[in-house]
Amino acid sequence: TGTFMVVEVVGGILSGSLALLADAGHMLTDSMALALAVFAFRVSSKPADGRRSYGYQRVQIIAAFVNGLSLLAIVGWILFEAVMRLVDPPEVLGSTMLMVATAGLFVNIASFIVLHGGDQENLNIRGAALHVLGDLLGSVAAIIAAFVIIWTGWMPIDPILSVVVAMLILRSAWQLVKRSAHILLEGAPEWLDVEDMQAKIIAAVPEVSEIHHVHVWGLTPRHLMLTMHVVLPESVSEPTPVVRQVKSVLRSEFAIDHSTIEAEYGDCADH
Numbered sequence: 001t002g003t004f005m006v007v008e009v010v011g012g013i014l015s016g017s018l019a020l021l022a023d024a025g026h027m028l029t030d031s032m033a034l035a036l037a038v039f040a041f042r043v044s045s046k047p048a049d050g051r052r053s054y055g056y057q058r059v060q061i062i063a064a065f066v067n068g069l070s071l072l073a074i075v076g077w078i079l080f081e082a083v084m085r086l087v088d089p090p091e092v093l094g095s096t097m098l099m100v101a102t103a104g105l106f107v108n109i110a111s112f113i114v115l116h117g118g119d120q121e122n123l124n125i126r127g128a129a130l131h132v133l134g135d136l137l138g139s140v141a142a143i144i145a146a147f148v149i150i151w152t153g154w155m156p157i158d159p160i161l162s163v164v165v166a167m168l169i170l171r172s173a174w175q176l177v178k179r180s181a182h183i184l185l186e187g188a189p190e191w192l193d194v195e196d197m198q199a200k201i202i203a204a205v206p207e208v209s210e211i212h213h214v215h216v217w218g219l220t221p222r223h224l225m226l227t228m229h230v231v232l233p234e235s236v237s238e239p240t241p242v243v244r245q246v247k248s249v250l251r252s253e254f255a256i257d258h259s260t261i262e263a264e265y266g267d268c269a270d271h
Contacts, residue, residue, distance in 0.1 A: 001132070002031035004107045011100030015093040018078075018085050018158050020100055020142055025074055027104075030111075030131040033067045037128040057219045058184075060124035065180035067127035071134065071173035078166040082159035089156050094149035097158075101142035108136040121221060123180050130176060134169040141165045179221075186217040189224065192254065200253055205245045207236050213270065216256070226250060226259040229268060239263035 005027035012020035040063035048055040115129040141161035148157040188194065198211045210231035218224045230246060232239055243261045250256040262269075 001027055001034065001107065001111055001135075004104055005031060008100055008104055011096060015096035015100070016090050017092050017097040017142065017145070018081055018162050020097055020104075021081075025077065027135055029067075029070045029074055030128075030135055033070065033128050033131040036063045036066060037124050039063070040124050054219055054225075057223055060122065060220060061180050061183045064123035064127040064176060065184060067131060068173050068177035068180060071130060071169060072177065074134070075166045075170050075173065078162050082163045082166070085159040086156055089159070092145075092149050092155055092158050094146045097142060098146035098150065101139050101146055105136065105139035105143065108132055108139050112136055123176065123183075123221065127176055127180075130169070130172050133172075134165070137165045137168055138162075183218055183221065186215075188216045189218060189221070192216060197250075197254060201230075201246055201249050204249045205242060207232055207242045208246065209233060212268065213262075222255075224254075224256045224258070226256050227261075228259070229262045229264055229270075231264050231266075234265055 005024050008020050008024035008027060011017070012024055040060045043059045044055070044057045046056045111132045112129065115125060115132055141164060142158075145158045145161045148154055182190070194214055194216065198214065201211060202208050208230045211228055212231075213227070213229040215227045216224060230242070232242060236242060243263055246261055247259055250259050
């Protein structure tokens, strides 16, 4: 991807094509995004230590967030350049543009196939795949624009199709930034209904009369954490078996493997 980025820069300058230069800009950030994704995977596999008691899995979310922001920056740059070129369309060499864009399409298809075979729920992989998908769409747009220029000589097609590709990328990039920021802000999973979870626990574990101070967040979308207070009657002399039952419900019903549960009798210690 990085090597072909250089080819597209040269081809974009020689042909005068914004679509090729926009695609080269994508490939530059793709190379950085893919390198960042690999780095994040390597770091996240490190075991927890005294300074990072939860481990390093959150590095993948940081990488996804940075990749999403870089996509938004690219969209902004493409839109700005497109407006400038619509006001004053430059001459574009359609044949040079077509050759470079066609070669770029095959490079991007190969990269996308590799990434699409990965875990699509992993935000780090999704961030990298979105970069490559943006390049793939950019190559398709450049090929279409090149054919139009060769056949009709209509130069505005180049910035117009660049704007179309930018709009296609924008929504996915925003969703990536939104989801990764939500996790970084310790937000609860979007799919989890906390009140429903509390009701199911109380129904499954009769000794639990009340639940409060519930906090749910994720290191990643698949590694959820929870803390909560459960109120038990005075007749329960040993709370550990009840806590085990609550943890079992959390694992089986909500895939929450790491939970810290405080058992209380009467008043909450935090009040």
